[in-house]
Amino acid sequence: MTGTETLTLTQADGIATVTLTRPSINVRQLKELTAVCDELEDNSDARVVVFRGAKGVFSDGIDFGEFHPDQALDIHGFNKWEKLCTRLERLPKATIALVDGPAVGGGLQIALVCDLRLATPASTFQAPEAHLGFLPGMATFRLAKYIGLGHAKRFLLTCEVLGAARAAELGMIDRVVDDLDAGLAQAVASLGPNHSVAVTLTRRLLNESYGNSWENAIGHFLAAQHRAISQDTFLQTLRQHRDDADS
Amino acid sequence: MIDVRPRILSVGTANPPTRFLQESLPELFQVDDPRLAGLFHSSHILSRHLYLPEPGPDGVPDETQGELLAKHLRGALEIGPQAVERCLEPLGLTVQDIDYLCVITTTGFMAPGLTAHLMKHMGFREDCSRVDVVGMGCNAALNGLNPLASWSAANPGKNALMVCVEVCSAAYVFDMTFRTAIVNSLFGDGAAAALVRSEASDAPRFAPSILGFNSQIVLPAIGAMRFDWDDSAGKFSFFLDRDIPYVVGQYAERPVDRLLSAHGLRRRHIKHWLVHSGGKKVIDAIQYNVGITEHDVRHTVSVLRDFGNLSSASVLFSYRRLLDEGLVERGDYAVWMTMGPGSTIETCLTRW
Numbered sequence A: 001m002t003g004t005e006t007l008t009l010t011q012a013d014g015i016a017t018v019t020l021t022r023p024s025i026n027v028r029q030l031k032e033l034t035a036v037c038d039e040l041e042d043n044s045d046a047r048v049v050v051f052r053g054a055k056g057v058f059s060d061g062i063d064f065g066e067f068h069p070d071q072a073l074d075i076h077g078f079n080k081w082e083k084l085c086t087r088l089e090r091l092p093k094a095t096i097a098l099v100d101g102p103a104v105g106g107g108l109q110i111a112l113v114c115d116l117r118l119a120t121p122a123s124t125f126q127a128p129e130a131h132l133g134f135l136p137g138m139a140t141f142r143l144a145k146y147i148g149l150g151h152a153k154r155f156l157l158t159c160e161v162l163g164a165a166r167a168a169e170l171g172m173i174d175r176v177v178d179d180l181d182a183g184l185a186q187a188v189a190s191l192g193p194n195h196s197v198a199v200t201l202t203r204r205l206l207n208e209s210y211g212n213s214w215e216n217a218i219g220h221f222l223a224a225q226h227r228a229i230s231q232d233t234f235l236q237t238l239r240q241h242r243d244d245a246d247s
Numbered sequence B: 001m002i003d004v005r006p007r008i009l010s011v012g013t014a015n016p017p018t019r020f021l022q023e024s025l026p027e028l029f030q031v032d033d034p035r036l037a038g039l040f041h042s043s044h045i046l047s048r049h050l051y052l053p054e055p056g057p058d059g060v061p062d063e064t065q066g067e068l069l070a071k072h073l074r075g076a077l078e079i080g081p082q083a084v085e086r087c088l089e090p091l092g093l094t095v096q097d098i099d100y101l102c103v104i105t106t107t108g109f110m111a112p113g114l115t116a117h118l119m120k121h122m123g124f125r126e127d128c129s130r131v132d133v134v135g136m137g138c139n140a141a142l143n144g145l146n147p148l149a150s151w152s153a154a155n156p157g158k159n160a161l162m163v164c165v166e167v168c169s170a171a172y173v174f175d176m177t178f179r180t181a182i183v184n185s186l187f188g189d190g191a192a193a194a195l196v197r198s199e200a201s202d203a204p205r206f207a208p209s210i211l212g213f214n215s216q217i218v219l220p221a222i223g224a225m226r227f228d229w230d231d232s233a234g235k236f237s238f239f240l241d242r243d244i245p246y247v248v249g250q251y252a253e254r255p256v257d258r259l260l261s262a263h264g265l266r267r268r269h270i271k272h273w274l275v276h277s278g279g280k281k282v283i284d285a286i287q288y289n290v291g292i293t294e295h296d297v298r299h300t301v302s303v304l305r306d307f308g309n310l311s312s313a314s315v316l317f318s319y320r321r322l323l324d325e326g327l328v329e330r331g332d333y334a335v336w337m338t339m340g341p342g343s344t345i346e347t348c349l350t351r352w
Helices: A027-042 A075-089 A106-112 A139-147 A149-158 A164-170 A180-190 A196-211 A214-229 A232-246 B022-028 B034-041 B065-091 B114-122 B137-154 B178-184 B244-251 B253-261 B280-290 B298-307 B311-325
Strands: A007-012 A015-020 A048-052 A094-099 A102-104 A116-119 A124-126 B004-014 B019-021 B047-049 B100-105 B129-134 B160-166 B190-200 B209-217 B225-230 B235-240 B270-275 B333-340 B344-351
Touching: A007 A027, A015 A027, A027 A075, A048 A180, A075 A106, A094 A106, A094 A180, A102 A106, A106 A124, A106 A139, A116 A164, A116 A180, A124 A164, A139 A149, A196 A214, A214 B244, A214 B280, B004 B065, B004 B137, B004 B209, B004 B311, B019 B022, B022 B034, B034 B178, B047 B298, B065 B100, B065 B114, B065 B160, B065 B190, B065 B235, B100 B114, B100 B137, B114 B129, B114 B160, B129 B137, B137 B160, B137 B190, B137 B209, B137 B225, B137 B311, B137 B333, B137 B344, B160 B311, B178 B235, B190 B311, B209 B253, B244 B253, B244 B280, B253 B280, B253 B333, B253 B344, B270 B280, B270 B298, B270 B311, B280 B298, B280 B333, B298 B311, B311 B333
Parallel strands: A015 A048, A048 A094, A094 A116, A102 A124, B100 B129, B100 B160, B270 B333
Antiparallel strands: A007 A015, B004 B190, B019 B047, B160 B190, B209 B344, B225 B235, B333 B344
């Protein structure tokens, strides 16, 4: 286990777990999450990455304690945060958010960039930024894709607090589970065999599908599909299939 | 210790004066077959600069191989010098300052090579060393840059000039077949020149150092891209296999990973990707196999759109656009990737 000031990273049985031990996001946590990305991209053989909170909070979002009203706010900090979110979204492994307690603002974004989202009944979801006078990050871009434009407008403009059941109904999360660990085991099993290229390319094509023409998308699909069918893991699947048919 | 490395100090580009809208070409040459005409209506190429002949009575242009070779030399001596002047002028240099000249072309063969013709035409010094890289295709800018950088490293302070000159309109067969129509809808004419000189990396000048190269040849696909003799046409004819994007895609990661690991880098450390504008499918294949984004290939895509595939000159056109964008910062790494006959993928690492 790697423990740092704001999070821990543990890896066991093909699952890397990032636990956000600091309940709100500060510059330190941004840096440590970036280091986690380096580690997961360069050295990890985990097939699934799990993000979870601690002590009944998934993440409260940006820590305002680090901002000073008498100093000019730095837009580049927001750029760094969004770059981190994009990197989390593109990790070369399946990603799962396990939410227990509040997932607020930037914390909600971390959940949104994951491939799957599970939450306990005690979880709540909110993007309070508009009521504070700033913008809810690129949640403006991602959220409408999950829940539709109308729901996203209401959620982001009224800053309402959603319970887990309602969030699941809207499609903001996938499932409400009483026991996160049991839910995780089931989710990992449901992801099937480890075809990381298929996972990452399917995810990439889905993420790109909203801003792409059919003509571009079909070209991208063919390039991605060729990459997938050239992988050893796919060839093994074919061999297994033939062996099964022969026996 | 002062690190002295070959650096790319300037780049200049040029195209023939006449620009054709892609969609106007089938009509101009009376290509009625909708299957062939359709090749000219994709959105990936909007225009190309070409030295086009007058259409014949039946639309088919009539140029012999001899006329094509003469056109290649004529065109090369128009756009080549323009690119050279645009490259040298910002540095306050003239061709008299050039110590080593490398000229790259695939669209015409001659002896003496284009280096000699360019030196005579532009008045280079008589003691300028020269080398012609002929027939290596779209990847050749990096095949030329590699020895050029080595020469430069061995001769610090001396000026090495690389000129890619491709008159693709002097290398075509027009026979209403799918094979030639693909080629005739893709390539454009252009020239690009780059000045390389080894100087200390702490020099105040903002120019990238050339750090290394890595190559990948895919010999089973030796015939996938070829420029060979067509007896019935009495001309050289270019052939592009439909599987090229997939061959390129399958092997694209290998040279990139070798290049980066030799320098202790990962792909995420690369700020800029300069990829040859080979064609839409080839660009897609690079994007999805190397894991780079639409943003990373924006110049590759826009050069293809505005000029078509300029063979060896393409990658320097993308480099020109990257510089013009003004976003490059000191310390940024760039990976250059060119693909072509062999089949081959050439890569180069530079750092500002």
